[in-house]
Amino acid sequence: MIHSRSTETLKELDKNHLLHPATSIAQQQSDGPRIIGSGKGIRLRDTDGHELIDAIAGLWCVNVGYGREELADSMADAARTLGYYHSFSGMSNPPQIELAAALSAMAPGKLSRVFFGSSGSDANDTLMKIAWHYFALKGQPQKRKIISRMNAYHGTSISTASLTGLPAFHKAFHLPIDGVLHTDCPHFYRYGEPGEGERDYAKRMAAKLEAMILAEGPETVAGFIAEPIMGAGGVIAPPHGYFQEIQAVLKRHNVLMIADEVICGYGRLGEAFGSDVFGIEPDLMATAKGLTSDYFPLSAAFITDEIWDVLKQGSETYGSFYHGYTYSGHPVGAATALANLDIISRERLIENAAKVGAYLHQELQKLCEAHPNIGEVRGRGLLAGVQLIADKEKKTFFDPACKIPARIAEACYRKGLIVRPLPSVTTLAFSPPLIVTEADIDEILGRFEAGLNEILPS
Numbered sequence: 230m231i232h233s234r235s236t237e238t239l240k241e242l243d244k245n246h247l248l249h250p251a252t253s254i255a256q257q258q259s260d261g262p263r264i265i266g267s268g269k270g271i272r273l274r275d276t277d278g279h280e281l282i283d284a285i286a287g288l289w290c291v292n293v294g295y296g297r298e299e300l301a302d303s304m305a306d307a308a309r310t311l312g313y314y315h316s317f318s319g320m321s322n323p324p325q326i327e328l329a330a331a332l333s334a335m336a337p338g339k340l341s342r343v344f345f346g347s348s349g350s351d352a353n354d355t356l357m358k359i360a361w362h363y364f365a366l367k368g369q370p371q372k373r374k375i376i377s378r379m380n381a382y383h384g385t386s387i388s389t390a391s392l393t394g395l396p397a398f399h400k401a402f403h404l405p406i407d408g409v410l411h412t413d414c415p416h417f418y419r420y421g422e423p424g425e426g427e428r429d430y431a432k433r434m435a436a437k438l439e440a441m442i443l444a445e446g447p448e449t450v451a452g453f454i455a456e457p458i459m460g461a462g463g464v465i466a467p468p469h470g471y472f473q474e475i476q477a478v479l480k481r482h483n484v485l486m487i488a489d490e491v492i493c494g495y496g497r498l499g500e501a502f503g504s505d506v507f508g509i510e511p512d513l514m515a516t517a518k519g520l521t522s523d524y525f526p527l528s529a530a531f532i533t534d535e536i537w538d539v540l541k542q543g544s545e546t547y548g549s550f551y552h553g554y555t556y557s558g559h560p561v562g563a564a565t566a567l568a569n570l571d572i573i574s575r576e577r578l579i580e581n582a583a584k585v586g587a588y589l590h591q592e593l594q595k596l597c598e599a600h601p602n603i604g605e606v607r608g609r610g611l612l613a614g615v616q617l618i619a620d621k622e623k624k625t626f627f628d629p630a631c632k633i634p635a636r637i638a639e640a641c642y643r644k645g646l647i648v649r650p651l652p653s654v655t656t657l658a659f660s661p662p663l664i665v666t667e668a669d670i671d672e673i674l675g676r677f678e679a680g681l682n683e684i685l686p687s
């Protein structure tokens with residue numbers, strides 16, 4: 230029925246009836262939407278007939294690529310067998326049990342228990358509540374503050390928009406809420422001081438975090454949340470030794486480490502989790518996106534046995550663990566995740582992310598050296614950020630108001646490529662599906678260079 234309507238009619242209906250996420254309403258009303266009709270592999274087709282390479286995999290999530298028959302089949306089979314049943318009051322279903330066991334086996338460090346939701350935001354929100362509950366059960370109910378970082382992105386619910394360190398997500402809503410603080414963004418290229426090495430910079434970041442914890446009172450700080458590599462805030466990878474320095478501070482003050490692996494998890498960086506790459510030992514960990522390659526909305530929030538044991542004691546005081554969603558442990562979502570993880574393992578997509586990711590970074594580095602307006606290339610595996618800069622010698626950054634990343638992304642779209650503009654840091658992001666090949670990367674970068682040179686000629 231939907232496909233029988235003309236594109237023009239669909240655009241009008243969209244303009245008349247939809248409130249889009251993270252979209253200027255004025256722009257939606259003047260330009261109308263772009264409507265994506267279908268996808269196969271790394272390619273999409275919009276309803277105007279343009280073929281596009283999706284170099285960002287939706288929103289950093291369609292890791293096995295579009296149009297995977299096995300995922301469609303497993304979803305259909307699961308829906309036929311058990312379209313839904315809830316997980317409240319001890320109810321369960323076979324797919325979520327299988328998935329929880331599989332995830333516990335692959336999760337980093339001591340993480341061993343899984344709570345299912347349906348978005349990255351709800352996973353982080355769940356973990357924040359668990360951190361509060363954990364310390365309250367240990368007799369420290371005042372230990373509730375969560376420290377995040379400037380430029381972090383952790384979601385858009387009230388708690389997670391607060392954790393997000395991008396002012397644009399706070400401004401209209403009078404956020405952040407009390408009890409959420411932001412320490413420095415660890416962007417060495419931008420904030421490193423002259424003569425300062427990466428390791429010294431990492432030590433300085435850790436010292437600033439410790440000063441914040443001491444100023445607030447360690448007895449009031451429950452957790453520190455971080456993406457292994459920041460995504461929406463600029464694809465900012467940690468400086469050498471950063472998480473080791475940070476974790477030493479957290480241990481000293483009994484503050485929980487919360488890893489937000491919503492983008493990095495399930496292979497994007499060339500290892501199963503970003504925590505494996507950077508030596509993070511999370512007490513709590515949020516995942517979503519790549520868990521099902523977003524064929525179904527599903528999140529998995531992980532905790533350690535130690536936290537679980539404390540929560541278990543809560544049964545005496547509180548009865549139930551009073552948290553959960555109608556969609557928690559959805560059997561169709563869990564079956565989709567199992568099929569998705571099977572594809573990732575069988576097709577060795579994590580190894581592919583490491584190999585083709587290294588090629589992507591090598592080729593972007595060449596472009597960086599050749600182009601006067603690329604200051605640095607950041608990231609790892611199949612996650613890359615290209616920092617645009619007004620003057621490379623003087624390290625003068627573009628004013629974010631110039632909208633250059635959006636103009637380049639627009640030029641790329643016209644050339645058949647989707648890249649993601651990150652305006653707050655004038656960066657363009659790449660995060661293609663993990664099935665991408667070196668030949669695909671050549672095609673992506675050919676289209677990117679053409680779009681880049683249209684706006685910033687080399």
Ligand SMILES: Cc1ncc(COP(=O)(O)O)c(C=O)c1O
Pocket residue numbers: 288347348349350351353382383384385456460461489490491492517
């Ligand atoms: C690192 C990170 N955490 C959390 C989220 C929020 O996920 P969702 O949009 O599914 O709520 C995102 C979304 O992009 C993310 O990138």
